[in-house]
Structures are given as structure tokens and as C-alpha cells.
Amino acid sequence: MAGAxxxxxxxxWSRPALALVVAxxxxxxxxxxxxxxxxxxxxxxxxxxxxxxxxxxxxxxxxVSLGQSAFIGIGAYVAGYGTTHGWPLLLTFLLCCLLPGVVxxxxxxxxxxxxxxxxxxVTIALPIVGTPVAKRLSDVTGGSQGLTVSxxxxxxxxxxADDQWRYYVVVAIAAVVFLLTRNLVRGRVGRSFAIVxxxxxxxxxxxxxxxxxxxxxxxxxSTIGGASGFLYLAVVQYTSPETLSFGTSIxxxxxxxxxxxxxxxxxxxxxxxxxxxxxLAGQLDASRTALLxxxxxxxxLFVLPGGLVSLPRRVQQLLTRRRRRSATPSxxxxxxxxxxxxxSDGRTP
Amino acid sequence: MSYFVQLVVDGLATxxxxxxxxxxxxxxxxxxxMINFSQGALAVLSTFVAYAVVQAGGPLLLGLVxxxxxxxxxGAVLERLVVRRFEGGDPNTAVVATIGLLVxxxxxxxxxxxxxxxxxxxxxxxxxxxxxxxxxxxRSLGTTAVLVAVMVALQLLFRATxxxxxxxxxxxxxxxxxxxxxxxxxxxMLGWGIAAGLGAVAGVLVAPQLFISPTMLxxxxxxxxxxxxxxxxxxxxxxxxxxxxxxxxxxLAGAYVDVIGNDLKIAVPxxxxxxxxxLRPQGLFGRRTVVRV
Numbered sequence: 168m169a170g171a172x173x174x175x176x177x178x179x180w181s182r183p184a185l186a187l188v189v190a191x192x193x194x195x196x197x198x199x200x201x202x203x204x205x206x207x208x209x210x211x212x213x214x215x216x217x218x219x220x221x222x223x224x225x226x227x228x229x230x231v232s233l234g235q236s237a238f239i240g241i242g243a244y245v246a247g248y249g250t251t252h253g254w255p256l257l258l259t260f261l262l263c264c265l266l267p268g269v270v271x272x273x274x275x276x277x278x279x280x281x282x283x284x285x286x287x288x289v290t291i292a293l294p295i296v297g298t299p300v301a302k303r304l305s306d307v308t309g310g311s312q313g314l315t316v317s318x319x320x321x322x323x324x325x326x327x328a329d330d331q332w333r334y335y336v337v338v339a340i341a342a343v344v345f346l347l348t349r350n351l352v353r354g355r356v357g358r359s360f361a362i363v364x365x366x367x368x369x370x371x372x373x374x375x376x377x378x379x380x381x382x383x384x385x386x387x388x389s390t391i392g393g394a395s396g397f398l399y400l401a402v403v404q405y406t407s408p409e410t411l412s413f414g415t416s417i418x419x420x421x422x423x424x425x426x427x428x429x430x431x432x433x434x435x436x437x438x439x440x441x442x443x444x445x446x447l448a449g450q451l452d453a454s455r456t457a458l459l460x461x462x463x464x465x466x467x468l469f470v471l472p473g474g475l476v477s478l479p480r481r482v483q484q485l486l487t488r489r490r491r492r493s494a495t496p497s498x499x500x501x502x503x504x505x506x507x508x509x510x511s512d513g514r515t516p
Numbered sequence: 517m518s519y520f521v522q523l524v525v526d527g528l529a530t531x532x533x534x535x536x537x538x539x540x541x542x543x544x545x546x547x548x549x550m551i552n553f554s555q556g557a558l559a560v561l562s563t564f565v566a567y568a569v570v571q572a573g574g575p576l577l578l579g580l581v582x583x584x585x586x587x588x589x590x591g592a593v594l595e596r597l598v599v600r601r602f603e604g605g606d607p608n609t610a611v612v613a614t615i616g617l618l619v620x621x622x623x624x625x626x627x628x629x630x631x632x633x634x635x636x637x638x639x640x641x642x643x644x645x646x647x648x649x650x651x652x653x654x655r656s657l658g659t660t661a662v663l664v665a666v667m668v669a670l671q672l673l674f675r676a677t678x679x680x681x682x683x684x685x686x687x688x689x690x691x692x693x694x695x696x697x698x699x700x701x702x703x704x705m706l707g708w709g710i711a712a713g714l715g716a717v718a719g720v721l722v723a724p725q726l727f728i729s730p731t732m733l734x735x736x737x738x739x740x741x742x743x744x745x746x747x748x749x750x751x752x753x754x755x756x757x758x759x760x761x762x763x764x765x766x767x768l769a770g771a772y773v774d775v776i777g778n779d780l781k782i783a784v785p786x787x788x789x790x791x792x793x794x795l796r797p798q799g800l801f802g803r804r805t806v807v808r809v
Binding site: 229231281299302303420421456461 | 627741
């Protein structure tokens with residue numbers, strides 16, 4: 168018991184301390200590293216936001232979505248349209264969140280009545296239909312060639328290079344989105360997501376409408392996806408129908424599960440994976456990327472169902488089991504290290 | 517008028533391909549209660565085996581037989597080694613697992629045979645018959661005939677044989693089936709094996725038209741999933757009829773509705789699917805399932 172209490176106290180200050188260290192590192196990083204590294208890290212922040220949105224609907228609310236790429240695409244196109252037409256930045260950003268959110272809500276109003284596979288199929292329709300639509304609306308989207316923009320240059324009073332300035336803008340927005348989402352999924356809304364995911368009948372008997380909860384989850388996911396589309400255009404300065412393709416959606420699902428579904432930190436790890444794997448695999452053999460990532464996903468599903476984020480807990484669990492096996496049968500019942508009680512947000516108790 | 521009939525006939529021909537893969541999806545769903553997103557990838561890998569046989573100088577028919585045998589073994593092995601772990605668990609995890617298989621299997625095909633499309637010989641002669649002003653290729657006729665034969669065989673398997681009854685029982689309730697003395701494990705492997713073998717047939721039939729590459733069936737898979745859902749996930753007849761329906765309707769809409777055109781015709785089956793799902797969630801031919809709390 169005493170051991171658990173000490174751990175609890177340690178956890179109380181170690182988490183904010185860790186967050187502070189990470190924040191300081193993130194602020195200092197672009198000042199010392201190369202533009203290439205800055206670009207990669209900024210891209211990670213973009214996809215971390217996209218995966219966070221996917222996590223809200225799939226990880227927390229337990230509804231399969233194979234359409235997240237469509238919202239990134241819409242967000243990026245809205246941002247591109249806004250920039251080329253000289254809209255104020257704030258207005259563009261708000262519309263980037265609003266428009267995909269509305270699309271997501273409309274789809275969810277019809278789709279949230281369905282379960283599991285039917286839902287997966289309806290969400291597949293978004294990227295599958297969205298790609299030819301984007302090609303068709305070439306006045307707005309630039310058709311198959313895509314849309315190249317040049318924006319978010321550092322203002323004259325800032326002595327930063329393009330990549331550094333964009334890094335700070337993107338990472339700051341991403342941090343705010345993460346903070347808001349974290350608070351949301353740890354509060355009342357997050358608990359209603361969890362109960363709808365685990366048992367709809369129980370949710371209903373507690374006065375929580377599964378239908379409304381699912382629509383809310385989809386709307387949030389698409390809004391966050393739209394925000395990541397804005398960030399995507401900010402970093403890459405280019406978007407095309409490829410951004411909202413079905414392949415992107417599949418890769419996002421793969422990355423989310425590998426990072427850890429239903430976990431805030433898992434979204435970050437998933438984004439690191441999403442950005443790094445093509446780079447690393449490209450150094451070996453680009454044609455092996457799919458092979459590696461499929462094999463890795465299945466490996467994770469087998470040995471680490473909670474994703475990379477659960478690796479420390481899993482290692483601890485295995486160590487404890489080994490220690491217990493060697494110890495006498497009369498074990499301290501209070502020492503329950505490695506038994507996750509609250510797993511939905513990736514925290515160990 | 518003959519243009520209209522031509523569109524319908526062409527639509528039926530493409531619809532047959534969607535139906536063939538949809539049949540495989542329905543088969544997996546009926547025998548293991550899962551949706552296999554990797555069905556197309558398994559079919560492509562088996563088709564590449566047929567391609568390898570043809571490259572080595574063997575006749576195409578031998579290639580087809582080898583591909584089907586390979587498909588059956590591949591499906592059964594994957595069910596036993598990979599999918600088994602996720603059956604009966606969280607359905608979302610199962611979906612993700614088959615997506616993992618999709619990425620992995622097409623990655624294997626890509627690593628061995630690269631991603632460039634290649635020509636593939638046709639099982640049927642490349643001729644067209646003129647029937648009353650409408651041109652029908654022998655290939656389409658052959659594909660449709662094979663599909664109908666397979667559908668009838670599957671319907672008979674599930675409805676009229678003890679094996680089919682056992683497979684349905686296992687999908688419905690593995691626990692009770694095991695207690696009744698059914699070899700659950702082997703039946704599950706068999707379900708995946710037959711489905712993958714069927715996919716191999718579909719792959720060999722469609723490869724001459726699409727050119728063989730690891731991503732050959734990606735779009736077909738999406739259509740096939742739509743067909744399987746439209747027809748109700750537990751009905752072979754429904755899957756085939758829905759496949760034809762999708763093929764014909766998208767062809768007609770693409771030709772006659774200006775706004776849709778050739779590029780947006782893929783939206784048609786999805787619009788139809790969403791309408792059907794919202795009005796009748798069990799599909800056109802499926803049976804309603806009741807969930808007990």
C-alpha cells in the first residue's frame with residue numbers, strides 16, 4: 168500500500184515536470200536544428216492533430232472511421248482558398264474548422280444510426296467520393312495538379328526563418344488543440360464517449376443518448392481534422408486530391424492504432440510513426456514501405472494491443488509477472504502495479 | 517435504345533466482377549462473422565501466383581488451378597495464425613487487423629512483383645459477339661457465367677449441405693457449436709480458405725482487363741464492400757444482385773446524368789448504399805439481427 172501511495176505522489180509531480188521539459192525542448196528545438204528536421208517535426212505536429220481527431224471518434228467513442236483524410240483535405244482546401252483570396256488568417260482558420268465540422272456532422276447524422284462495419288463503409292465513401300469531387304472542382308482546388316500557395320511567411324518584426332516561424336505557429340496551434348481535446352475527453356463528454364463505446368444499452372439507461380454522443384464524436388473528429396488540414400497547408404504549402412485519398416485514411420488508422428488508440432500521447436507517437444516510417448523505409452527500399460508497415464501493425468496488435476504508448480506499462484507488467492513467479496505465493500494484495508484500472512486515457516493509476 | 521442496352525450489358529459485366537469479390541466477403545462474414553478488408557489483396561497475391569505460373573511457361577488454366585489452391589491455403593493459414601486472435605473480440609480491432617493484412621499482403625506482392633501494371637492473359641478468347649445491335653464480349657459472358665455458377669454453388673453449400681449448416685452454426689455461435697461437437701477451428705479455417713480461393717478466381721478473371729498490379733483490386737474491393745452491404749452481408753444472392761445493380765446504375769448515371777459524368781459515377785453506389793442503410797440497415801436481402809443485451 169505504501170508503495171502505491173509513493174508512486175501516486177511521484178506521479179503527481181512527475182507528469183507536469185515531464186510536460187515542462189517537453190515544452191522547453193519543443194521551444195528550443197527549431198533554433199538549433201536544420202530546416203529539414205524542423206519541417207519533419209512540424210509535419211509530425213500536423214498529423215498528431217489529425218490522429219487526435221481520429222482518436223476522438225475511434226479510440227474514445229469506439230466508432231470506426233475510415234474517412235478522416237477527407238476532413239484534412241477539406242481543411243487544406245479551405246485554407247488554400249482563403250489565402251489566395253486574401254481572407255484574414257483568423258477567419259480562414261475558423262472556417263477550416265467549421266466547414267469540415269459541418270460536413271462531418273451531416274454525414275454522422277445519417278451514419279450514426281449504424282454500427283461497426285456499416286459505419287466503416289459509409290465513412291469510406293468520404294475519401295472515395297471526395298477525391299473525384301476535388302478533381303472536378305478545379306476552379307477552387309486546382310484539380311489533379313493541386314494547389315500551391317505561399318503564405319505564413321514570418322512577419323518583419325520576427326527574426327526567424329520560414330521553417331522556424333511555421334514551426335512555432337503550427338506547434339502552438341497543435342498544443343492548444345491538444346490541451347482542449349485532453350480536457351474534453353477527461354471530462355463529462357469523455358465519460359459519455361467511453362460508456363457509449365463499451366455498452367450502448369447501459370449508456371441509454373444512464374440517460375446518455377448513444378446517437379447524439381456518436382454525432383458529437385464525429386463532429387469533433389472532423390473539426391479537429393479540418394484544423395489539421397489548415398496546419399498541413401501551412402507546412403507543406405501545397406495540397407492535392409492525394410491528401411484526402413483513401414490511402415491516406417488507411418495509413419492514418421494504421422498510425423493511430425500503432426501509436427495507441429484512446430490515448431492523447433498515443434496520437435503523438437502515431438504521428439511520429441506516420442512521418443518517420445516512410446523516411447526510414449525509403450532509405451532501405453521504398454517499395455517495402457507497405458510491407459513493413461503492415462507487418463508492424465499486426466505485430467503491435469499481437470503483442471501491444473494498447474499501441475506504443477502502452478509499452479512502458481507492458482514492460483512493467485511482464486517484469487512484475489516474472490517477479491511474482493519467483494516470489495512466494497503469498498503476495499501483497501495491495502501491490503497492483505501493472506493492472507490498468509483507468510485505461511481510456513492512457514494513464515496508469 | 518441499343519446504346520441503352522449496351523450500357524446495361526457493360527454494367528452487368530463490370531457488376532459481375534464486383535459481385536465475385538462481394539461473394540468472397542459474404543462468405544467470410546457468414547463463416548467467421550467478420551468483414552475482410554484484405555479480401556482484394558489476397559485475391560491479387562493469388563493472381564500473381566497464376567501470373568508466375570504463366571511466366572514459367574505453364575498454361576493459364578493450370579495457373580488458375582494453382583492460384584485457387586494457393587488462395588485456399590493462404591486464407592486458411594492467415595485465419596489460423598492472424599485472424600483467430602481477433603475473432604469474437606472487439607469488432608473494431610478486427611477491422612483494423614484485416615486492414616493490417618491488406619497493407620501487409622499488398623506490400624508482399626509489391627515487394628516481389630513491383631508496383632508497375634503488367635499485361636495478363638485472358639481465360640476467354642478476346643472476341644465480341646453482336647447480338648441484335650449490342651456487342652457483348654466473350655470475356656464478359658464467361659465472367660458472368662462463372663460468377664453465376666459460383667453463386668449457385670455457394671447458395672447450395674449453405675442451404676443444402678451439412679457442411680454449410682455447420683459453417684453457419686459456427687459463425688452464429690462458436691461456443692454452442694463446439695459443444696455440439698463441430699470442429700469449430702477447422703470450419704473457420706475452411707471459410708476463409710474458400711473465400712480466398714473464390715477471390716483468386718475473381719482476380720484471374722479481371723486481371724486481363726485491369727492489368728495486374730498490387731493495387732489492381734483496391735477500387736473493386738470498395739465496390740464489392742458496397743455490394744455486400746447493399747445486398748445484406750449474409751446473402752450470396754444479394755451480393756451478386758447488388759453487384760449487378762451497382763454496375764448498371766453507375767454506368768447509366770455516368771452516361772445520362774451530366775453532373776455525374778464518368779469521373780463521379782463512383783458516388784452513385786455510395787449514395788444508393790447510404791440510402792439503403794438508413795432505411796433498411798440489414799441490407800436489401802439480409803435478415804435483421806436482434807442484439808440481446
